[in-house]
Amino acid sequence: MDAIPYTVEERPDTGLNNVKIGIWLFLASEVMLFGALFASYILLRVGAPPGTWPVHGHEYLDVPLATLNTAFLITSSVTMVMAWAALMRQRQAGTSDLRKYRIYMALTVALGFGFLIIKYFEYSAKFHHHWYPSTNNFLAIYFVLTGLHGLHVIGGMAVNGYLLVNTKMWKTAPQQFANRVETAGLFWHFVDLVWIFLFPILYLL
Amino acid sequence: MSGEHMDIDKHVRTYVLVFAGLMVLTLVTVAISYLELPLGPAVALALFVAIVKGSLVACFFMHLIDERKLVYWVLGFTVFFFFCCLLGPWLSEINEIGPDLLN
Numbered sequence: 346m347d348a349i350p351y352t353v354e355e356r357p358d359t360g361l362n363n364v365k366i367g368i369w370l371f372l373a374s375e376v377m378l379f380g381a382l383f384a385s386y387i388l389l390r391v392g393a394p395p396g397t398w399p400v401h402g403h404e405y406l407d408v409p410l411a412t413l414n415t416a417f418l419i420t421s422s423v424t425m426v427m428a429w430a431a432l433m434r435q436r437q438a439g440t441s442d443l444r445k446y447r448i449y450m451a452l453t454v455a456l457g458f459g460f461l462i463i464k465y466f467e468y469s470a471k472f473h474h475h476w477y478p479s480t481n482n483f484l485a486i487y488f489v490l491t492g493l494h495g496l497h498v499i500g501g502m503a504v505n506g507y508l509l510v511n512t513k514m515w516k517t518a519p520q521q522f523a524n525r526v527e528t529a530g531l532f533w534h535f536v537d538l539v540w541i542f543l544f545p546i547l548y549l550l
Numbered sequence: 551m552s553g554e555h556m557d558i559d560k561h562v563r564t565y566v567l568v569f570a571g572l573m574v575l576t577l578v579t580v581a582i583s584y585l586e587l588p589l590g591p592a593v594a595l596a597l598f599v600a601i602v603k604g605s606l607v608a609c610f611f612m613h614l615i616d617e618r619k620l621v622y623w624v625l626g627f628t629v630f631f632f633f634c635c636l637l638g639p640w641l642s643e644i645n646e647i648g649p650d651l652l653n
Contacts (some may be wrong), residue, residue, distance in 0.1 A: 360618040369621050373628040380632040388639040401583070408580065415576050423569040426611045427562065434558045534611045541603045544576075545596040549583035 353521050368528045372535050375497075379539055382490055386546065389482045399483055402548045405476060406487070407467055411548045414463050415540065421456035422537040424449045425505070425530045432515075432523045441519070443512055446526075450509040453533070457502040464495055487547055494543060497536045504529045568610045575603050 351363045359366065390398055399405055428449035435442060471477075471484070478488040508529055514522040579599045587595065609615040614625075 359620045361620055365618075366620065366624075369624050373624055376628050376632055377635065380635040384635050384638050387636065388642060391639055391643060403583075408583070412576065412580055416573065419569065419572045419576065422607060422611050423565055426565050430558055430562055430565070433556070437558065531612055534607055537611075538604050538607050541607065542600050545579055545583070545600050549579065550589075550593055550596055 353518070353524060362524065364524055364528050368531050372531065375535060379490075379493075382486070382493070383542070383546075386486050386490065389486055393482060397481065402483075402487075402546075402550060405471070405484065406548050407470065408548050410463055410467055411544055414460050415544050417456045417460045417463070418537045418540050421453045421460070422534050424452040424456065425533045428453060429523065429526045429530050432519075432526055436519060436523060441515065443515060447509065447512075450505060450526075454502055454505050454509060457498050457505070460498055461495065461502075464491065490543055490547065494536070494539055497539070501529070501533045501536050505533065564610055568606050572603055572606055575599055575606075579603075 349363070353362060355362050402408075428446050431445040431449055432443075435446075476484055478485045508526055512522070514525070579596060582592070582595050582599065585592075614621070
């Protein structure tokens, strides 16, 4: 059976390989998923009767913890792209030392884990105060948006963790492996991008 | 971006600069929230900073600044439908105030 074409080489008509166009189409669908929830947030906020929506998100939420989480995700985005750059440097030099790649990728996974731990403490504090999604519309949309985002963090960490541990392909098909890391990176940066918008609308406004 | 012939050192320098910029802008976002601005300007400023941060991530970490035309087309359609999605709340508001406008 023939291998699937254009997994590594670029198609002559689009200039993209299948993996690249696939991840961008997937991210487009993700934009619509979060877009619908952002629209729901605006609808709930604009339609809230006076006095039923918190004046600031920090009446319920912890801004310093969320700021720390923002720093974690931004740092993990830069370590992710550095992991890919480390691979490309090896490709250009014609060597196969994965040490730097592993360090950066491990940092990326660790920072994602740190983000989830802080989220756990944030959720625990809400439940301790008996603040649940059913308490009011603000908390409902807060839990839906951050919960869905948290699931994306877990998904990204699973893929990044796999690429950290399973590097066999680097020996047999290095460019394909580098493309996989780049694709996982695109998803991870998207997760960071979503948080960049969630942080001000939920915590600060 | 295939990365076969690119200058990696130049890219790494850019990543570090963008990282520093994102951290500074995060602090700016938090500082703005403590200014106690009225809701309209607060939303406009916070979204402006978030859009700048998002653009930095998309352009440099996701390499959109140097991508193929087809990706721009896909994203162009996505942005169009995303704004259509955000029109929902606005149309709902028009629906609410419409009868008042007629009277």
